[in-house]
Amino acid sequence: MSEYSDEQLLEMFRDKHRRYEAFDRIVRQYKVRLYWHIRKILIVHEDTDDVLQNTFEKAWKGLSAFRQEAQLFTWLYRIATNEAISFLNQKRNKDMLPWDEAEPMLMRSLQSDAYFSGDEAQLLLQKAILTLPEKQRIVFNMKYFDEMTYDAMSEILGTSVGALKASFHHAVKKIKACIERSSLQ
């Protein structure tokens, strides 16, 4: 199925007889990209599924008020990112975990994840990514795996391009150091 432009999708959505059809297409068009974005933050498939559904539900509720100041894709990414971060915070609060305990929690999830099909090298890389602070981790994933531009990331995360570049640079350095340490053990 061919992709629709934001304008086409939004025009369809504004027609109340085609609202569901438009949203169905939006879900179809963005579900995979959003899923992987959230999954890299939350690691666990079931959590990702919950958060992705919440993301689309919020998008459905907010789409009427969407003023096209950003691209639809950017707007959806922003909702997804915020939802994923909120989910992690809730999990921390629920399990009464200190802030620095969240990453070990994700690390355990990664090791026991039935839907992790990577090899040893990929596991090592994911573990190294999980040692990063949350924001840096998100920046690294968006830049490295999703190959997103700094401008788009800046819109989604509400952070300046300069700060994002610095963040990515530090992330890469830390990941390399982490992998190096692992190889020496």
Added chain:
Amino acid sequence: MSVDHHLMHHEELDKRNPFSVPEGYFDQLQEKVVFRIKKEKKSVFRIRYYKYVAAAACILLFSVWGLLFLTDTRQPATVGENADEEELELWMYDVLDKTTLTAALLNIETSEDILETCCSEEQEMEIIRFLERENITIAAIVHSLENDGGFY
């Protein structure tokens, strides 16, 4: 070349996606999301509908209350303390300005305002429960007012 060596000495780290999803997940997700928003829409509609019913009931109750306690000339001797339901209903139709009441019921765009000012949330729920129990709809109320009939 070891895996570690590969990661350490190449500018590009391993970019392959190491995660997977259950089979058919994305198709099921599509259905789940669409089902969820349609369900959401239905429940919003139901809440809105209840509000209109509750608003209609408020108008009726407050009209009756106003007529009972505030309008001396309208307080008929025929409705005593022990008046049964039918008697009270007949009295209500006798004394209420049906045209005004019907018009109010048909034009209840401001129902939320009415509820906010005249009903607490508890009272609103009580009214809704009563109307549900008795299976009374706005349409039935309007119809009965227009046709001089009862609510049932």
